[in-house]
Amino acid sequence: MTTPPRFARWLLDRALPDDVRGDTIRGDLLEEFRVRGAWWYWRHALSIVVRSRRFRRGRGREEKPSMVIESIWNDLKYAVRAYAKAPSFTLAVVATLALGIGASTAIFSMVNGILLQPLPLHDPGRLLYINEISPTGGRMTVSWPTFLDWVQRARTVESIADSREEPFTLTGVERARRIRGRRVTAGFLTVLDVHPALGRDLARDADRPNAPGEALVSDAFWRTALDADPHIVGRTLVLDNVAYSIVGVLPPEFVYIRPYDVFASMGPISGTAQLTERGNHSGFYAVGRLRPGVTVDAADGEFKAIAASLEREYPNTNAGVTARAERLADRVVADIRVTLLALFGAVGFLLLIACVNVANLLIARGAARQHELAVRAALGGGRLRLTLQMLVESTLISVVGGALGAAVAFWLLRALIAVAPDGTPRVESVRLDADALLFALASAAVCGLLFGLFPAFQASGVHGQHALVRARAAGASAGSHRLRRALMVVETALAIVLLTGAGLTMRTLQELTRLDTGFRVDHLLTMRVMLAGEQWSEPRRRSFSNDLGERVRAVPGVTKAALAYSLPIDGSQWNSVFVAADKPAPVRAETPSAAFSPVGVGYFDTLAMRVVRGRVFDARDSETAPLVVVINESLARRVWPGEDPVGKRLKQGWSDSRTPWREVVGVVGDVKFEGLTAETPMQVYVPLPQQPMRSVAIIVRTTAEPAAVTHAIEDVVRGIDKDLPLYSIRTMDEMLDASIARQRMSMVVFVVFAGVALVLASIGLYGVVAHGVTERTHEIGVRMALGAERRHVLALVVRQGLSMAVLGTVVGCAAALALSRSIEGLLFHVAPTDPATFAAVIVMLLGVATIACYVPAWRAARVDPTQALRAE
């Protein structure tokens, strides 16, 4: 480690004055840290922190405290002594506070950093996300001509831009590589209200077909790839074999949804058929800035109205198509909202449990101190004086618990980040959230104050002498004991809710990992390569694919290999409508749609997919051979139910499209295609030689660790063309892991929370039962003297403790059922009311509760009757 522990350093910085004196000490510790290590640093930083008063002012000379300060100081000293006299109580409260505050703050910081942080853009509330909606109600990206119509007609937005994610291959550099790019229209920066830090924005007419390519580069890309050259403007970047001149560098703080290296202008592509065709929705969506004072609903209405008129003008392409405008910020977190809310709920529950536990402990202590307070009241301690004393005590313990909680949060957050699944977005931006810490601290402090004052009011409210007598008679705490039992029921109920959440998310993850993917997942390595630019003509792409397939298969350690356009789990970019030759042409809006996947020879074999009927592709399906397809079971079932689809014909496109008919030669089993949770879509596999694609995935089955052959394959590809970078290199296991990262994270959070909740609840239960036993020592002694057996006493105490747990379990189950709807979105193949999970949770909680009750009960059963009675 080369930097001292962050939290210790932060504390030290606050303890020392901001002058030369402070700086020299900071420096000394830093220097010694390098020799003596982190542990040493912590110890000595704390030795300074506890003396911070002397360091910050006075330097050895204490100013004379005023009367109030002095009395508070005395109270403080008294409180420290009182806490020191009851170490187990103090430890319980401090540990509860630290765990509750720490865990909830850490999780909240995590959730906040990854999901909740507002878009770092100017006035994000006025930014809109606008896209088209298909006749079936699904989201579609925006066709280019439609976007141009929006620019002309929309009045509710002051500016509007179109953009899509578009990774580029950067060549003309020493080693060609893939970079993260976004294709944007000229108004993009205007909409976002961002100005380049260097150079200028894209030219106004940069969208015009065949306008020279222009590029804006991110600050990070400028610094890392372009050596932060101040004269970079005017230089050329070759992206997918097209030249773009760099016109500007974006400011360092600029981020649009995720990091990009380059933003490229539309000119080089806006004249291509792919874009000018109105029926083509090629990955763009629009972002607009609302005019001041205009609502999102008004804008949504306007875009729907424009869509309606476009529908009349272009019935062929726009029939049934509408549009939708929503807040950009909502859209960005839409997918993750359910997870977010469920985790947020869990955070709240955990904090509640911690508060209940603290309340419980404080009331117990209050009851135990009734006598002491009564004595003090009798000796003339005023109500104000006693209240102030209690206030000081609860504040002290809240502060200590809070400080420890901050440390717990700090460490826990580190641990969580360390175990966070690879590819968790924005993990690097996760920081300990000060607001969350403050909130957790404040709620714990308020709770501490409320329940800390409770005994003070009780004590000072009654006449001193009266209380003295009553306290001795042990009846004074009956009321507080009832309150504690009620709190215990609440706490158990809360724990049940969290445990159910943990159980259900665990079951979900189990279901997910057990799921049949339809292919063999192990020992598979995948990667992609992009054949961009004019020099990659169809014949050349074809021969490249043949060549590559052969050479990859020859790599040692590779048993099978195949090329494909799309991969299972990863999903497809090519979804299209299709028609079957022997079925009546459907209404336009009801034409079925399938994921089209061009795949090379050996694809099905490499993935070990099931062949249900007919044959799969082989060498005879060349570009000159008759056009064929293989379909998946879902498609066979939907389109040809009860028939043999082999020999039937289908074509991609509408019934009046001039695309060729293709013959179905085989049916293969369904595979999980878009992540693990989504239903398998209808799929049409096309032989790659008959449909050579520019973006190609290589799939390799290996004998040993798949990642080990990566370098060999990279060399093979570079051997064919040195300007072809490999990207998205992942094993299939990694892809699967990434696809369930969200579920895994919620499971981890729930399990951590539920574990803490269970510990707190059992500590609480133990405390209440043990306290009850102590209070009833006399009674138990009498019972035993009168002939009660040990096991009777044991049963009595355990029964009384368990009655709270059982009641709490009933309430908790009811609450969990009521809340089941909110967790539904996190689950997969598991009902939110899953009886097995509920049963397991109940058994677990009652088991732990029994142990927690049994320990004090065992102690009660060993009461010596003579001793107990003599104590009177």
Next chain:
Amino acid sequence: MAEPAYLGEFEHLLLLAVLRLGDGASGPDIARELEQRAGRTVSRGHLYTSLDRLEDKGLLRWKAVAGAAAREGLPRRLYTVTPGGLAALRSARDVLRRMWRGLDGVLKEPAS
């Protein structure tokens, strides 16, 4: 400087350590000296408050010099014993000598 200041045991050791280290002793140097020679490990909180107290009594003074990269450029404080400090040490030594005199036989220590 009429009456030499009274020295506590730890203050006594601190002043001696600074003297031993010669011209300009830094905090870490002083701590190391105490560790090695006197077998005393001292928390830095205690060390720096004690050094400040000696400064307040006029027995130590310090000057700040620029720090190296290992301390992120933070300055270093170099301590020297003032004439007052020397006087206090001398008087403390005299007191100890007087109190030791004649006890060598009882304590069975070789005379130094």
